[in-house]
Amino acid sequence: xxxxxxxxxxxxxxxxxxxxxxxxxxxxxxxxxxxxxxxxxxxxxxxxxxxxxxxxxxxxxxxxxxxxxxxxxxxxxxxxxxxxxxxxxxxxxxxxxxxxxxxxxxxxxxxxxxxxxxxxxxxxxxxxxxxxxxxxxxxxx
Numbered sequence: 021x022x023x024x025x026x027x028x029x030x031x032x033x034x035x036x037x038x039x040x041x042x043x044x045x046x047x048x049x050x051x052x053x054x055x056x057x058x059x060x061x062x063x064x065x066x067x068x069x070x071x072x073x074x075x076x077x078x079x080x081x082x083x084x085x086x087x088x089x090x091x092x093x094x095x096x097x098x099x100x101x102x103x104x105x106x107x108x109x110x111x112x113x114x115x116x117x118x119x120x121x122x123x124x125x126x127x128x129x130x131x132x133x134x135x136x137x138x139x140x141x142x143x144x145x146x147x148x149x150x151x152x153x154x155x156x157x158x159x160x161x
Contacts, residue, residue, distance in 0.1 A: 028073045036071040043151060047158040055157050056092035059085050063153070070150055075142035076120055076130060082149035083117040086110070086156055093160050100159055109152050116145060 028036070044053055055063055066081035090096070090104060104110055123129040135142065 026073065028071065032073060033071045036073070040067055040070065040150065043154050047154050053154065053157045055085070056089050058092055059089035059157070062088055066150070066153065070146060075139070075146040076135065078146035079113070079149045080117050080120055082153045083113055085153050089157060089160060096160055104156050110156070113149055113152050
């Protein structure tokens with residue numbers, strides 16, 4: 021069964037867009053995020069799917085944003101590099117993404133039914149992932 025995609029209500033989309041903008045503003049003191057070109061493109065995509073309420077895609081893309089910036093950014097010092105690779109939140113993000121992408125367990129990591137049933141928890145995960153990306157990119161600028 022291939023479900024039809026859900027569209028975010030315009031009001032929900034705008035609330036999420038404002039939340040995202042406020043998080044970036046607060047974390048960067050208004051300077052905005054300055055990611056590497058690849059990371060910047062993935063960040064734009066992550067922002068789009070987040071605002072649309074695509075929680076699984078948000079988590080998956082969040083890790084991709086960080087991976088791209090780590091590969092392309094030569095301004096990182098050792099302490100920051102260690103934090104972005106091995107810090108508690110960043111390890112959580114990488115493991116959460118891996119579970120969603122690879123589904124190594126005895127059953128699927130997510131189903132169409134669990135996606136709907138667990139929407140609130142998935143949204144919390146997506147927001148946490150977005151916050152980690154914002155914090156990580158704000159520190160690499």
